[in-house]
Amino acid sequence: MLATPVYYFAPSDDGICSHYQALTDEAGVPLVVYNSLPHVPIRPSLMERLAGLPGVIGVKEGMGGTLDTLGQLVASVGDRIAVCWSQDNLLYPGIALGAVATLGAMDSVLPGHSVETFRAVTAGDLEAARKLHHAVAGVARAAYAASFPAGIKAAINLQGRRAGLPRRPYRTLTRDQERAIADALAAAGAAVRSNP
Secondary structure (H helix, E strand, C coil), X not given: CEECCCCCCCCCHHHHHHHHHHHHHHHCCCEXXXXXXXXXXXXXXXXXXXXXXXXXXXXXXXXXXXXXXXXXXXHHHCCCXXXXXXXXXXXXXXXXXXXXXXXXXXXXXXXXXXXXXXXXXXXXXXXXXXXXXXXXXXXXXXXXHHCCCHHHHHHHHHXXXXXXXXXXXXXXXXXXXXXXXXXXXXHCCCCCCCCC
16 A cells, blocks of 8 residues: 555654554555655654554655755664655666665656666666666656646657546646657657657
8 A cells, every 4th residue: 555644634653653553553554654755754763663554565755856865864774664655857866875676657668678777776887877767757747747647648648558647627638748758758769659
């Protein structure tokens, strides 16, 4: 299970710990802490406490793409839980810092690129890793500039897979936005099956 902290008001660290403990106790499944809320951040010191809870198996770090926070998490809890990274435009440096998995949107758009980036970094092939990084980051920029999550769905649809349309309140993209994503996909070496 992937779970963020509560949304509206920031609880105490003790409150966050008891929240996650209740989730693992009641759900009875492994839990990954999703650190994505700017107003309720899971700081590395708090993650050290959460990593000690039975049932917590990982953290999906996404707080603003902060490589410093990712590095702190790898150093402090990386030997106990999986430290995963979700910043698509910083995948290569995140892996180089020690992230053991990626849980980003581009994993759905360019899954092969994500796998090959991991392989290249772990094999020490930095030239290949950089090329993959720039390809993924280019698609991410185009998709996010258009609209999130609509840009992600469009990038998948443009490759001939069916992601559907975004739900309200998100809008479908303009032809120019789709064309920019299609161009980025083509530059990344992805087969674009739909011509906007």
